[in-house]
Amino acid sequence: MFRSYRVGTVFGIPFRLDITFLFILPVFAWVLGAQISVLIPRLNETFGTTIDPGPLTQGVRPLVIGAIAAVSLFACVALHELGHSVVARHYDYEVESITLWLLGGLAKPAELPKNWLHEFWIAVAGPLVNVVIATACGLVLLVVPSVDVVVFLLLFLGLLNVSLAVFNMLPAFPLDGGRVLRALLARNRSYVDATRTAATVGKGFAILLGLGGLLMGNFFLLAIALFVYIAATSESRQMMLDAAFEGVEIEDVMTPADELVTVEADTPISDLLDVMLEERHSGYPVLDTGDFVGIVTLEDIQSVDRKDAVAAEQMTPVEQLATIDPSAEVMAAFRMVGETDIGRLPVVDSGELLGIITRTDLMRAFKIVTARDQFEGERLNEEQTPPGQPPRDRQRTPSDERQSEWEFQQNR
Numbered sequence: 150m151f152r153s154y155r156v157g158t159v160f161g162i163p164f165r166l167d168i169t170f171l172f173i174l175p176v177f178a179w180v181l182g183a184q185i186s187v188l189i190p191r192l193n194e195t196f197g198t199t200i201d202p203g204p205l206t207q208g209v210r211p212l213v214i215g216a217i218a219a220v221s222l223f224a225c226v227a228l229h230e231l232g233h234s235v236v237a238r239h240y241d242y243e244v245e246s247i248t249l250w251l252l253g254g255l256a257k258p259a260e261l262p263k264n265w266l267h268e269f270w271i272a273v274a275g276p277l278v279n280v281v282i283a284t285a286c287g288l289v290l291l292v293v294p295s296v297d298v299v300v301f302l303l304l305f306l307g308l309l310n311v312s313l314a315v316f317n318m319l320p321a322f323p324l325d326g327g328r329v330l331r332a333l334l335a336r337n338r339s340y341v342d343a344t345r346t347a348a349t350v351g352k353g354f355a356i357l358l359g360l361g362g363l364l365m366g367n368f369f370l371l372a373i374a375l376f377v378y379i380a381a382t383s384e385s386r387q388m389m390l391d392a393a394f395e396g397v398e399i400e401d402v403m404t405p406a407d408e409l410v411t412v413e414a415d416t417p418i419s420d421l422l423d424v425m426l427e428e429r430h431s432g433y434p435v436l437d438t439g440d441f442v443g444i445v446t447l448e449d450i451q452s453v454d455r456k457d458a459v460a461a462e463q464m465t466p467v468e469q470l471a472t473i474d475p476s477a478e479v480m481a482a483f484r485m486v487g488e489t490d491i492g493r494l495p496v497v498d499s500g501e502l503l504g505i506i507t508r509t510d511l512m513r514a515f516k517i518v519t520a521r522d523q524f525e526g527e528r529l530n531e532e533q534t535p536p537g538q539p540p541r542d543r544q545r546t547p548s549d550e551r552q553s554e555w556e557f558q559q560n561r
């Protein structure tokens with residue numbers, strides 16, 4: 150995705166054209182136009198039609214027909230995305246925008262559905278639109294007069310929509326089929342677990358698609374495989390974190406103010422060093438008659454040579470600190486700590502220090518919620534195991550543990 154332009158809204162959903170789409174459209178028109186002479190005999194053979202390729206491949210006609218076919222292709226892709234979006238809206242999920250780009254369409258939801266039935270219907274709606282269009286093409290074919298160009302375009306569009314439906318239903322997360330798979334998996338296990346499995350299947354399919362693309366010399370397929378692989382990796386990571394922190398509040402993660410060791414603004418640096426030696430933390434909130442005014446760290450005072458220097462002179466003042474609101478999502482804290490190099494994030498509500506979130510706090514919280522999720526998944530499995538059969542063994546292995554640490558590292 151590069152630069153995109155907003156071209157209008159449908160049902161209140163902004164439609165955008167990515168710059169890559171504007172490049173790929175004429176290429177598609179040209180390729181499709183050039184394929185007409187090859188396609189027509191095949192269509193005649195398969196469907197018993199009698200389209201005469203002669204007139205359709207003369208002069209600029211292939212280009213014009215190619216252009217119509219390419220625009221229709223993207224129109225069908227747009228309708229497919231609209232299918233997803235309308236159902237998402239129906240379930241009260243916000244859809245930020247629909248974008249047409251190099252590899253088709255993307256409906257960008259503001260949030261991911263956490264209810265398996267919602268996700269199932271949202272995912273199925275797109276391919277379902279293509280099935281409806283294909284059926285409509287078939288029905289129209291039965292009633293229109295057999296003008297060669299019309300028959301050709303209707304057959305082409307019908308087949309195209311069948312392929313779009315089939316391709317998108319491949320269980321390659323994040324393609325629609327992968328989302329359906331995740332939704333079905335999430336029926337009896339946690340979302341984190343379902344996402345992990347769906348993403349693994351998705352990556353496997355991406356590798357198969359890529360190999361297929363390489364063997365056939367089909368670079369479009371190769372590009373899609375690469376996209377699926379990257380998207381499966383990043384979305385599953387995002388989803389895992391999102392799902393893991395579902396319902397977890399900033400308050401649950403932070404070290405509350407009353408458990409924090411604080412220093413006064415006028416604490417001499419020599420005393421501060423004693424505190425550091427005793428407490429073994431490297432950063433301390435600085436209070437001035439009860440008000441939170443900044444944070445002083447070991448690095449801040451390492452260069453001090455004046456014996457009478459005090460904490461307030463060396464600290465980073467609160468105005469220059471990244472802080473977080475107690476009502477924010479834990480994921481926001483995750484991103485802030487991840488994107489910047491800050492080790493601790495003060496939780497501040499209208500100037501008052503409520504607590505501090507450190508990287509260690511987040512790491513610990515992540516491990517706990519993942520373990521809890523695993524535990525709940527196991528409990529569910531046990532409940533669903535028929536009597537007499539031992540519950541499925543889903544012990545967390547050390548390599549799983551490393552995996553989640555790696556995922557955390559990637560997000561930092």
Ligand SMILES: [Zn+2]
Nearest residue numbers: 275276317325
């Ligand atoms: Zn779709």
